[in-house]
Amino acid sequence: MGEVSPDLQSRVVKFPGGGVLVAGIDEIFNWARSNSMWSLTFGLSCCAIEMMATAASHYDLDRFGILFRATPRQADVMIVAGWVSVKMAPFIRRLYEQMPDPKHVLAMGGCACAGGPYRDSETIVKGVGEIVPVDVFVYGCPPRPENLIHGLIKLQERIREESILGIKSREPITVGG
Amino acid sequence: MMERDFGSALRTALAGLPEGAVESLEVSGSVATLRVNLGSLRAVLESLKSFPEAACDFPANLTAYDTGEEMFLVYRLASIERGWQALVLCRVDRSEPAAPSVTDLWPGFNWFEREVYDMFGVRFEGHPDLRRILLPDDWEGFPFRKDYVSRPSGSPLRGPQPIDRGAQG
């Protein structure tokens, strides 16, 4: 959805019933988009193992309609699980750009959020936020499956607030470790 | 009993070498530590592998370490049938580090030698394709040397990435 000029937003609301119309459409779109978040299998390291454990039968992400797709073309959410090295960064950027809109990024684990314990390592990017705009930071090393599900639910709530008239504030959400 | 025949086996294996080849040899438990000078490193390793008594045919480990003044290569060869291991230490000149490659004796050391080159800059003559293995190819310098000045890790995409917070593409 392209960037909608603000004055259009006011003009539409003034249109009798416009507000309700837009709200109605938003309601359906966001319900569909938040309940069917297909995520890109993008496991880098230890958080990937915990992501697989979350998707397995004990915690089961399929309950929320989250399916793991292998290609970026069919993914809505990119879960970056693991530390991001200098050599890997261009690939992450390219994968992010290959994903169709509307797309979101969930940085899982301390390393993806802010570089984790590798402060003095020369080949680690201090947080995936330097490469792709991140929506939800889930801290923890690795975050427990409940944390990841908490982060995903927060992302669902964020998607429900979106509107086709351009996104309101995009402050990233942070879920504690 | 283990020390005696491992020690004696080693001495018979290394008997054929020129005098200064093996600087020191001690055996403790099932591990023998040899200090070898660079010139006859290849000969010692070949004899360790080929000599039936020693039969160190298993390439356990190959690495290097740099103490700031001198740099050492560390080879660890094991003999699975006989249950003992040989730790071969060899001093390498720090400014121009070079060593004979043993990839033809043990293909397993192929990547280990590439890693030592990648991290210490030791050029292994005779290695099939000596390239960087872990670091990006355009990386300057050899990080594990003591005199390596560590670079602050800027964003890999050349400079801080403008996070387009507002625009939702």
Next chain:
Amino acid sequence: MIAQALENPWIRQLVNAAMLLAVINLGVLVLIYLERKVAGYIQSRLGPVHVGPRGWLQSVADAVKLVLKEDIIPAPADRFMFVLAPFFVFVPVLAVFLVLPFSSGWVAYDFSLAALYVIAAGTVAIMGIVMAGWGTNNKYSLLGGLRSAAQLISYEVPVVLAILAVVFFAQSMSLVEIAEAQRGFRWFIFQPPLLVAAFVYMIGQLAETNRTPFDLPEAESELVSGFHTEYSGIRFAMFFLAEFANTFFASALAVVLFFGGWDGLPGLTGALWLVLKSYVLVFVLMWIRWTLPRVRVDQLLGFAWKVLVPIGLIVVLWAAASVVYARGVAR
């Protein structure tokens, strides 16, 4: 005025087709939900639960979301082939439903050569898949496309032989007559040659619908996602729906050919019996999908030509012999 319009055969066909399209799409959405639930229970987990009452609206949410996605046509892709491929895969699957007799009166178009038409329409989908593989100009989809072309062609032959055996018994190509011939529990599955034909048919259809253990084309772990790697949004939804519609049709046709179509206890109307039986068969297909590993390409093709086709030929001869023998006895 509407009654008048319905007299005109063209309008009637159009209404039939439109109604059929609606029923199939609804059925496919239910099928997708069923697949994820069955997969869940087989894998000792729940499957979709939070979307709508007990997760029923999950596939509706998926469909609506897919429609809303950005429509990406990759730059290096050959636009013409890329855009047309999903239609070449989706339309034949729907076209084939026209001849499926839900019950004696309920058939969109009763066609005397229905069996032949089903096979012919089925092969158009192969072209669609190869177009998708080649059109996206991506190595993964190229490999996926070529693999699935080889697979579909080599599994078309056993399916044709199985249908041929049934046609011998029913003495007619029209699906309605085939189902009529099985009324009163004289189902073809009880005839020995057709029991083997049923197995050959089901294995062939397993490969036709690209389901494990034959889901080579979109082998997850090997070719990322096979021929629909580059498709996103509504175009991918077409492939997704086509695969499930094909699965439903395969089992519905199996019910018509071997399990007596709409023939069942008088309690329910005929059509419901057919749908019920095909859902049982679809469940078996899903069960197979979530338990068996994948076959390698050369094993897959070897199995088709060295095992299935010979058995198919034997079944055809056996069926022909038993029909001639039965007619000889009758006279």
Next chain:
Amino acid sequence: MSLEPRTDPNPPTAEPETPAKGPAIDAQALHQEILDLGTQGMVMNMGPQHPSTHGVLRLILTLDGEEVMACEPMIGYLHRGLEKMAERRPYRHFLPFTDRLDYVCSLANNLACAQAIERLAGVEVPERAQWLRVALMELNRIASHLLFLGTFGTDLGATTMLLYAFREREEALALLEAITGARLTYNWIRVGGLPDDMPENWDKGVLAFCDLLESRLPEYDRLLTDNPIFRRRTEGVGVVSPEDAKAYGLTGPTLRASGVAYDIRRWAPYEKYAEIDFDVVVLRDGDTFARYLARRLELEQSVRILRQVFDKLPEGPIASKVGKVLKPPPGIAFSQVESPRGELSFTMVSDGSPNPVRVHIRAPSFANLTVLADLVAGNKVADVVAILGSIDIVLGEVDR
């Protein structure tokens, strides 16, 4: 084996000269001409983002249709320079980093690192701590092998195996969490022993888990081991002869599947393995199925070991006194531990200062991966995934 794809030795001339009219075409010559046409391989890129979740490994495959002509693994996408960071820290501060090496069996790394420091500094470990370390190691090995069964099944298409294996693995993780407090990165082995004793009736929990696991193993066999499709996909694929296995420095189940009996727990026993009666799983034919079966049978051996540990567990201190600042004497020492992937060994060099001069981590996955390039040539694309899965590598310890 040259890595460049087979290029066409002599490109066909602009227009083929037309054969003289009339004579029948010589089939043999035509056939020969087609043969030396020399098709050019298609270079395909598998990874670094790859569905079979082994982490970030990039395989550059040169394909001739479905056949793989050459394969070059590219690694380094998870490289953090851990060994350089170890040189900037005192010895014991490096222990938490070792969890992030082989993050599927972190306790093996902790033990290898702690053991190297203990050998360097000459620290004694009390009996009870040694026994408990063995129990922790075997429990972690079971969890790691269960993960292998799951991902290997998924690589071959049996996704249900992943869910079943993870169901049991969750039980094991719950037990490990009960004693160490973490699910994956335990950091629970200290120089000189363990940070704390086991909670009471933890051993009953472990024994109950052993019975549960043994009741579930037949289920795995029905799903994978005795499945004809699985058998045909893995038997005879990627065969490694014992000589090659030794020459490439393979270790662990990958080596033992080729018939070489080299298990550090039996070859150079550490902790209390010398007093435990278990047998080393050694198979013969060295193909992908043997590598799978080796790990599948090791599950039973680990259960057997766990059952013996708790009745021989003595009372006593859990850790020995180690000073505030640890300055080991100058010298070189190395530790050897049998991690689920092979021989994990830390080589440490000290010059008497609190920080080590060099810490080298000999990762089994790094050594096992060298064989992939030569093993894969000549197989199909589907076999590449099967062979890679059967070597069971973890990229965290390959790239360090």
